Amino acid sequence: MGPKLEEFEILSTIGSGSHGTVRKIRRRLDNQILVWKELNYGSMSETEKQGLVTEVNLLRELRHPNVVKFLHHVVERRTTTLYILMEYCPGGDLKRLISKCRQTSTFLEEGFIWRVLKQVCQALKVCHSRDLCGGRIILHRDIKPANVFLDAEGDVKLGDFGLARTLNSEASFATTFVGTPYYMSPEVINGQEYNEKSDMWSLGCLIYELCALHPPFQATNHKQLSAKIREARYDRIPIQYSNELQEILSLLLTYEDFLRPTALMVLHHTALQARTSTKN
Numbered sequence: 001m002g003p004k005l006e007e008f009e010i011l012s013t014i015g016s017g018s019h020g021t022v023r024k025i026r027r028r029l030d031n032q033i034l035v036w037k038e039l040n041y042g043s044m045s046e047t048e049k050q051g052l053v054t055e056v057n058l059l060r061e062l063r064h065p066n067v068v069k070f071l072h073h074v075v076e077r078r079t080t081t082l083y084i085l086m087e088y089c090p091g092g093d094l095k096r097l098i099s100k101c102r103q104t105s106t107f108l109e110e111g112f113i114w115r116v117l118k119q120v121c122q123a124l125k126v127c128h129s130r131d132l133c134g135g136r137i138i139l140h141r142d143i144k145p146a147n148v149f150l151d152a153e154g155d156v157k158l159g160d161f162g163l164a165r166t167l168n169s170e171a172s173f174a175t176t177f178v179g180t181p182y183y184m185s186p187e188v189i190n191g192q193e194y195n196e197k198s199d200m201w202s203l204g205c206l207i208y209e210l211c212a213l214h215p216p217f218q219a220t221n222h223k224q225l226s227a228k229i230r231e232a233r234y235d236r237i238p239i240q241y242s243n244e245l246q247e248i249l250s251l252l253l254t255y256e257d258f259l260r261p262t263a264l265m266v267l268h269h270t271a272l273q274a275r276t277s278t279k280n
Protein backbone atom coordinates (compact mmCIF):
# COMPACT_ATOMS: atom_id res chain seq x y z
CA MET A 1 0.00 0.00 0.00
CA GLY A 2 1.65 3.30 -1.12
CA PRO A 3 1.73 6.56 0.84
CA LYS A 4 -1.15 9.06 0.96
CA LEU A 5 -0.74 12.67 -0.19
CA GLU A 6 -1.79 13.91 3.26
CA GLU A 7 1.40 12.41 4.67
CA PHE A 8 3.32 15.21 2.97
CA GLU A 9 3.53 18.99 3.27
CA ILE A 10 4.32 21.02 0.12
CA LEU A 11 7.20 23.38 0.90
CA SER A 12 7.77 25.06 -2.47
CA THR A 13 7.62 24.70 -6.24
CA ILE A 14 11.16 24.13 -7.50
CA GLY A 15 10.80 23.54 -11.19
CA SER A 16 8.92 22.12 -14.09
CA GLY A 17 10.12 18.74 -15.34
CA SER A 18 8.97 17.28 -18.63
CA HIS A 19 5.18 16.94 -18.46
CA GLY A 20 4.82 18.40 -15.00
CA THR A 21 5.55 20.59 -11.98
CA VAL A 22 8.21 19.62 -9.45
CA ARG A 23 7.59 20.44 -5.80
CA LYS A 24 9.80 20.20 -2.73
CA ILE A 25 7.91 18.32 -0.01
CA ARG A 26 8.39 17.24 3.61
CA ARG A 27 7.26 13.87 4.89
CA ARG A 28 5.41 14.70 8.17
CA LEU A 29 6.33 11.38 9.80
CA ASP A 30 10.12 11.89 9.83
CA ASN A 31 10.63 15.39 8.32
CA GLN A 32 12.47 13.84 5.35
CA ILE A 33 12.73 16.24 2.39
CA LEU A 34 11.70 14.75 -0.97
CA VAL A 35 10.30 16.01 -4.26
CA TRP A 36 7.29 14.97 -6.25
CA LYS A 37 6.57 15.60 -9.90
CA GLU A 38 2.89 16.23 -10.63
CA LEU A 39 1.58 14.97 -13.95
CA ASN A 40 -1.98 15.61 -15.03
CA TYR A 41 -3.09 12.75 -17.21
CA GLY A 42 -6.69 14.00 -17.67
CA SER A 43 -6.27 15.01 -21.31
CA MET A 44 -3.87 12.22 -22.25
CA SER A 45 -4.70 9.54 -24.76
CA GLU A 46 -4.66 5.90 -23.73
CA THR A 47 -1.25 5.62 -25.46
CA GLU A 48 0.17 8.52 -23.45
CA LYS A 49 -1.24 7.08 -20.22
CA GLN A 50 0.46 3.82 -21.14
CA GLY A 51 3.63 5.93 -21.64
CA LEU A 52 3.30 7.22 -18.07
CA VAL A 53 2.94 3.67 -16.79
CA THR A 54 6.12 2.86 -18.76
CA GLU A 55 7.96 5.83 -17.15
CA VAL A 56 6.95 4.79 -13.63
CA ASN A 57 7.98 1.19 -14.29
CA LEU A 58 11.31 2.35 -15.76
CA LEU A 59 11.99 4.55 -12.74
CA ARG A 60 11.11 1.73 -10.34
CA GLU A 61 13.62 -0.58 -12.00
CA LEU A 62 16.41 2.00 -12.43
CA ARG A 63 18.36 1.74 -9.19
CA HIS A 64 21.81 3.39 -9.44
CA PRO A 65 23.77 5.99 -7.42
CA ASN A 66 23.84 8.28 -10.48
CA VAL A 67 20.11 8.03 -11.26
CA VAL A 68 17.57 10.09 -9.31
CA LYS A 69 15.95 7.63 -6.88
CA PHE A 70 12.29 6.81 -7.51
CA LEU A 71 10.50 6.33 -4.18
CA HIS A 72 6.74 6.00 -4.70
CA HIS A 73 3.89 7.01 -6.94
CA VAL A 74 0.41 8.17 -5.95
CA VAL A 75 -2.60 8.40 -8.30
CA GLU A 76 -5.30 10.94 -7.42
CA ARG A 77 -8.21 10.01 -9.69
CA ARG A 78 -10.40 12.93 -8.50
CA THR A 79 -7.95 15.41 -10.14
CA THR A 80 -6.48 12.91 -12.68
CA THR A 81 -3.03 13.62 -11.25
CA LEU A 82 -0.08 11.23 -10.94
CA TYR A 83 2.48 12.12 -8.25
CA ILE A 84 5.95 10.63 -8.69
CA LEU A 85 7.93 10.87 -5.44
CA MET A 86 11.72 11.04 -5.82
CA GLU A 87 14.84 11.94 -3.89
CA TYR A 88 15.68 15.58 -3.22
CA CYS A 89 18.96 16.83 -4.79
CA PRO A 90 20.01 19.87 -2.76
CA GLY A 91 22.64 20.91 -5.34
CA GLY A 92 19.93 21.70 -7.88
CA ASP A 93 20.36 21.20 -11.62
CA LEU A 94 23.20 21.97 -14.04
CA LYS A 95 21.07 24.53 -15.91
CA ARG A 96 21.09 26.76 -12.85
CA LEU A 97 24.83 26.16 -12.31
CA ILE A 98 25.65 27.15 -15.92
CA SER A 99 23.57 30.32 -15.74
CA LYS A 100 25.29 31.27 -12.46
CA CYS A 101 28.69 30.82 -14.18
CA ARG A 102 27.54 33.00 -17.07
CA GLN A 103 26.33 35.72 -14.72
CA THR A 104 29.62 35.76 -12.79
CA SER A 105 31.83 35.13 -15.88
CA THR A 106 33.43 32.16 -14.19
CA PHE A 107 34.28 28.81 -15.79
CA LEU A 108 33.75 25.41 -14.16
CA GLU A 109 36.73 23.43 -12.89
CA GLU A 110 37.85 20.79 -15.40
CA GLY A 111 37.89 18.15 -12.68
CA PHE A 112 34.18 18.75 -12.02
CA ILE A 113 33.40 18.39 -15.73
CA TRP A 114 35.27 15.06 -15.90
CA ARG A 115 33.27 13.88 -12.88
CA VAL A 116 29.98 14.84 -14.53
CA LEU A 117 31.06 12.99 -17.70
CA LYS A 118 31.98 9.87 -15.73
CA GLN A 119 28.87 9.79 -13.54
CA VAL A 120 26.39 10.45 -16.37
CA CYS A 121 28.13 7.68 -18.34
CA GLN A 122 27.75 5.38 -15.33
CA ALA A 123 24.01 6.15 -15.34
CA LEU A 124 23.71 5.66 -19.13
CA LYS A 125 25.66 2.41 -18.96
CA VAL A 126 22.86 0.98 -16.79
CA CYS A 127 20.12 2.50 -18.97
CA HIS A 128 21.65 1.21 -22.22
CA SER A 129 22.45 -2.24 -20.87
CA ARG A 130 19.93 -5.03 -21.36
CA ASP A 131 19.93 -5.96 -17.68
CA LEU A 132 16.65 -4.18 -16.88
CA CYS A 133 13.09 -4.06 -18.11
CA GLY A 134 13.05 -7.57 -19.48
CA GLY A 135 16.22 -7.15 -21.52
CA ARG A 136 15.16 -3.97 -23.27
CA ILE A 137 17.28 -0.80 -23.66
CA ILE A 138 16.16 2.32 -21.75
CA LEU A 139 16.73 5.56 -23.67
CA HIS A 140 16.70 8.81 -21.69
CA ARG A 141 15.82 10.89 -24.78
CA ASP A 142 16.12 14.27 -23.06
CA ILE A 143 19.62 14.68 -21.64
CA LYS A 144 20.18 18.39 -20.96
CA PRO A 145 21.46 20.55 -18.06
CA ALA A 146 17.94 20.90 -16.55
CA ASN A 147 17.72 17.09 -16.21
CA VAL A 148 21.05 16.54 -14.42
CA PHE A 149 21.05 17.17 -10.67
CA LEU A 150 23.62 17.38 -7.86
CA ASP A 151 23.21 15.78 -4.44
CA ALA A 152 24.58 17.11 -1.14
CA GLU A 153 28.04 15.64 -1.90
CA GLY A 154 28.12 17.19 -5.39
CA ASP A 155 27.59 13.81 -7.04
CA VAL A 156 25.58 13.69 -10.25
CA LYS A 157 22.06 12.28 -10.60
CA LEU A 158 20.48 11.82 -14.03
CA GLY A 159 16.78 12.51 -13.69
CA ASP A 160 13.45 13.32 -15.25
CA PHE A 161 13.06 10.35 -17.55
CA GLY A 162 9.99 12.12 -18.79
CA LEU A 163 10.50 11.09 -22.39
CA ALA A 164 12.19 7.86 -21.64
CA ARG A 165 10.65 4.74 -23.01
CA THR A 166 11.95 1.29 -23.65
CA LEU A 167 12.71 0.17 -27.19
CA ASN A 168 9.98 -2.07 -28.70
CA SER A 169 7.46 -0.50 -26.40
CA GLU A 170 3.97 -0.04 -27.87
CA ALA A 171 3.54 3.13 -25.84
CA SER A 172 4.47 6.25 -27.68
CA PHE A 173 4.56 9.65 -26.18
CA ALA A 174 2.91 12.26 -28.37
CA THR A 175 5.57 14.55 -27.06
CA THR A 176 5.88 18.14 -27.98
CA PHE A 177 9.40 19.24 -27.32
CA VAL A 178 9.31 22.56 -25.50
CA GLY A 179 12.20 24.94 -26.00
CA THR A 180 14.89 24.85 -28.68
CA PRO A 181 16.29 21.38 -29.46
CA TYR A 182 19.96 22.39 -29.10
CA TYR A 183 20.94 18.83 -28.19
CA MET A 184 19.09 17.05 -31.00
CA SER A 185 21.36 14.61 -32.84
CA PRO A 186 21.90 14.55 -36.65
CA GLU A 187 20.11 11.18 -37.04
CA VAL A 188 17.00 12.46 -35.24
CA ILE A 189 17.02 15.64 -37.39
CA ASN A 190 17.25 13.39 -40.45
CA GLY A 191 14.15 11.51 -39.26
CA GLN A 192 15.98 8.33 -38.26
CA GLU A 193 15.31 6.21 -35.18
CA TYR A 194 16.44 7.62 -31.81
CA ASN A 195 18.98 5.17 -30.34
CA GLU A 196 21.44 4.98 -27.45
CA LYS A 197 24.08 6.81 -29.50
CA SER A 198 21.63 9.76 -29.71
CA ASP A 199 21.83 9.93 -25.90
CA MET A 200 25.65 9.98 -26.28
CA TRP A 201 25.41 12.93 -28.73
CA SER A 202 23.28 14.84 -26.18
CA LEU A 203 25.85 13.99 -23.49
CA GLY A 204 28.52 15.51 -25.74
CA CYS A 205 26.43 18.68 -26.06
CA LEU A 206 25.99 18.77 -22.27
CA ILE A 207 29.73 18.43 -21.56
CA TYR A 208 30.51 21.02 -24.25
CA GLU A 209 28.07 23.46 -22.60
CA LEU A 210 29.65 22.89 -19.16
CA CYS A 211 32.97 24.01 -20.72
CA ALA A 212 31.84 26.84 -23.01
CA LEU A 213 28.73 27.90 -21.03
CA HIS A 214 26.73 27.69 -24.28
CA PRO A 215 25.68 24.78 -26.51
CA PRO A 216 28.00 23.68 -29.36
CA PHE A 217 25.37 24.47 -32.00
CA GLN A 218 23.39 27.70 -31.75
CA ALA A 219 21.03 29.49 -34.13
CA THR A 220 18.11 31.88 -34.12
CA ASN A 221 15.70 29.38 -35.68
CA HIS A 222 15.19 25.63 -36.04
CA LYS A 223 16.14 25.59 -39.73
CA GLN A 224 19.52 27.19 -39.12
CA LEU A 225 20.07 25.05 -36.02
CA SER A 226 19.38 21.87 -38.00
CA ALA A 227 21.86 22.98 -40.68
CA LYS A 228 24.57 23.63 -38.07
CA ILE A 229 23.99 20.27 -36.37
CA ARG A 230 24.12 18.48 -39.73
CA GLU A 231 27.45 20.22 -40.42
CA ALA A 232 28.59 18.98 -36.97
CA ARG A 233 31.22 21.76 -36.91
CA TYR A 234 31.76 23.67 -33.66
CA ASP A 235 34.44 25.77 -31.97
CA ARG A 236 37.02 24.15 -29.69
CA ILE A 237 36.13 24.41 -26.00
CA PRO A 238 37.84 27.34 -24.22
CA ILE A 239 41.63 27.09 -24.27
CA GLN A 240 41.96 26.50 -20.51
CA TYR A 241 40.43 23.05 -21.01
CA SER A 242 42.67 20.14 -21.97
CA ASN A 243 43.12 18.50 -25.37
CA GLU A 244 42.02 15.20 -23.75
CA LEU A 245 38.63 16.69 -22.90
CA GLN A 246 38.37 18.15 -26.41
CA GLU A 247 39.27 14.71 -27.80
CA ILE A 248 36.46 12.94 -25.91
CA LEU A 249 34.00 15.65 -27.02
CA SER A 250 34.99 15.14 -30.67
CA LEU A 251 34.22 11.41 -30.25
CA LEU A 252 30.78 12.13 -28.72
CA LEU A 253 29.93 14.83 -31.31
CA THR A 254 30.72 12.56 -34.25
CA TYR A 255 28.11 12.95 -37.02
CA GLU A 256 27.69 9.21 -37.68
CA ASP A 257 25.92 7.65 -34.69
CA PHE A 258 27.51 4.23 -35.32
CA LEU A 259 30.98 5.82 -34.91
CA ARG A 260 30.20 7.40 -31.53
CA PRO A 261 31.44 5.61 -28.40
CA THR A 262 29.05 3.81 -26.05
CA ALA A 263 28.85 4.89 -22.39
CA LEU A 264 31.01 1.88 -21.49
CA MET A 265 33.68 2.87 -24.03
CA VAL A 266 33.85 6.39 -22.58
CA LEU A 267 34.23 4.94 -19.08
CA HIS A 268 37.17 2.83 -20.34
CA HIS A 269 38.81 5.82 -22.10
CA THR A 270 42.32 6.27 -20.71
CA ALA A 271 41.91 10.04 -20.34
CA LEU A 272 38.76 9.63 -18.24
CA GLN A 273 40.41 7.00 -16.10
CA ALA A 274 43.43 9.24 -15.58
CA ARG A 275 41.37 12.33 -14.81
CA THR A 276 38.88 10.91 -12.33
CA SER A 277 39.51 9.34 -8.96
CA THR A 278 38.53 5.70 -8.55
CA LYS A 279 36.02 6.59 -5.82
CA ASN A 280 33.24 7.46 -8.29
Ligand SMILES: CNC(=O)c1c(C)[nH]c(/C=C2\C(=O)Nc3ccc(Cl)cc32)c1C
Binding pocket: 014, 015, 017, 018, 022, 035, 037, 068, 086, 087, 088, 089, 090, 091, 092, 093, 096, 149, 159, 160
Ligand atom coordinates in the same frame (compact mmCIF):
# COMPACT_ATOMS: atom_id res chain seq x y z
C1 LIG B 1 16.05 26.35 -8.08
N1 LIG B 1 15.84 24.91 -8.08
C2 LIG B 1 16.63 24.14 -7.37
O1 LIG B 1 17.53 24.59 -6.72
C3 LIG B 1 16.35 22.66 -7.37
C4 LIG B 1 16.71 21.79 -6.33
C5 LIG B 1 17.45 22.12 -5.06
N2 LIG B 1 16.29 20.52 -6.68
C6 LIG B 1 15.66 20.59 -7.89
C7 LIG B 1 15.05 19.52 -8.61
C8 LIG B 1 14.95 18.16 -8.23
C9 LIG B 1 15.37 17.51 -7.03
O2 LIG B 1 15.90 18.04 -6.05
N3 LIG B 1 15.08 16.18 -7.13
C10 LIG B 1 14.45 15.93 -8.34
C11 LIG B 1 13.97 14.72 -8.88
C12 LIG B 1 13.36 14.75 -10.14
C13 LIG B 1 13.25 15.95 -10.84
CL1 LIG B 1 12.48 15.95 -12.40
C14 LIG B 1 13.74 17.16 -10.32
C15 LIG B 1 14.35 17.13 -9.04
C16 LIG B 1 15.70 21.92 -8.35
C17 LIG B 1 15.14 22.38 -9.67
